[in-house]
Amino acid sequence: xxxxxxxxxxxxxxxxxxxxxxxxxxxxxxxxxxxxxxxxxxxxxxxxxxxxxxxxxxxxxxxxxxxxxxxxxxxxxxxxxxxxxxxxxxxxxxxxxxxxxxxxxxxxxxxxxxxxxxxxxxxxxxxxxxxxxxxxxxxxxxxxxxxxxxxxxxxxxxxxxxxxxxxxxxxxxxxxxxxxxxxxxxxx
Numbered sequence: 001x002x003x004x005x006x007x008x009x010x011x012x013x014x015x016x017x018x019x020x021x022x023x024x025x026x027x028x029x030x031x032x033x034x035x036x037x038x039x040x041x042x043x044x045x046x047x048x049x050x051x052x053x054x055x056x057x058x059x060x061x062x063x064x065x066x067x068x069x070x071x072x073x074x075x076x077x078x079x080x081x082x083x084x085x086x087x088x089x090x091x092x093x094x095x096x097x098x099x100x101x102x103x104x105x106x107x108x109x110x111x112x113x114x115x116x117x118x119x120x121x122x123x124x125x126x127x128x129x130x131x132x133x134x135x136x137x138x139x140x141x142x143x144x145x146x147x148x149x150x151x152x153x154x155x156x157x158x159x160x161x162x163x164x165x166x167x168x169x170x171x172x173x174x175x176x177x178x179x180x181x182x183x184x185x186x187x188x
Contacts, residue, residue, distance in 0.1 A: 035103035061106035
């Protein structure tokens with residue numbers, strides 16, 4: 001009888017296959033992501049959650065609900081010992097924003113959505129390049145120009161010397177034409 005009770009106890013303590021699969025997915029998502037933002041989505045209607053997911057997906061990131069215990073296990077493996085701020089953030093309902101390529105555009109989409117929907121979801125904490133970042137850091141990140149904007153600015157900066165050189169050549173040719181026209185008028 002004692003053996004049966006121990007076996008039942010052990011089976012209850014073992015994580016089920018669904019949780020193991022979800023934990024592996026979280027570990028993979030954390031490994032691929034440049035940045036992660038944890039949010040509290042409590043009070044956000046389902047249709048608004050779907051709108052947020054679409055906006056995030058359009059910006060090249062993933063946003064989905066995560067179990068706090070599984071997220072803590074995945075973070076512990078990738079970051080080591082978790083600070084108290086992370087333990088506090090892993091309370092209540094949690095949805096995570098995983099940003100693989102560009103951390104700015106998805107953060108902008110999230111902050112814009114929050115401003116349009118009565119401050120929901122609420123940003124809890126973030127992780128960027130293996131370091132924990134605060135809510136103010138995440139808000140500051142959302143104010144930076146996005147990848148596409150930065151590339152456009154770079155192209156503009158690279159194009160500026162060439163455009164300036166062309167302008168100088170065009171001005172010299174224009175001055176030559178004016179001088180030749182003045183000589184022609186004088187001779188006529």
